[in-house]
């Protein structure tokens with residue numbers, strides 16, 4: 001298995017809950033009040049460090065849309081989906097946009113203080129329970 005290269009984002013970011021790989025920038029966030037049949041989710045202009053699955057027709061709250069699941073490129077977790085084509089005219093703004101499920105990602109504001117405790121070396125840390133005990 002080859003080494004996986006991930007992009008480190010600058011600024012406030014949203015990260016994979018499993019492996020802390022950066023997935024999106026707060027400045028690319030379109031809506032935090034996005035809801036889907038899978039629960040609470042965020043809509044983004046663009047995301048990074050993801051792989052895109054096969055296109056499929058999926059019944060959404062707004063109708064049948066063409067979407068593709070997106071996965072964290074580091075740990076393979078399904079983190080959300082991408083809208084390829086949307087039927088409803090008033091929903092067209094979602095085409096080409098990405099949805100990250102709230103329960104699959106970590107908000108940069110919530111997790112930032114954990115990351116500051118380490119300096120030097122790799123900037124990627126796994127959220128081990130033992131690392132939180134001495135806080």
Ligand SMILES: [Zn+2]
Pocket residue numbers: 016017018019020021072073074075076077
């Ligand atoms: Zn991950």
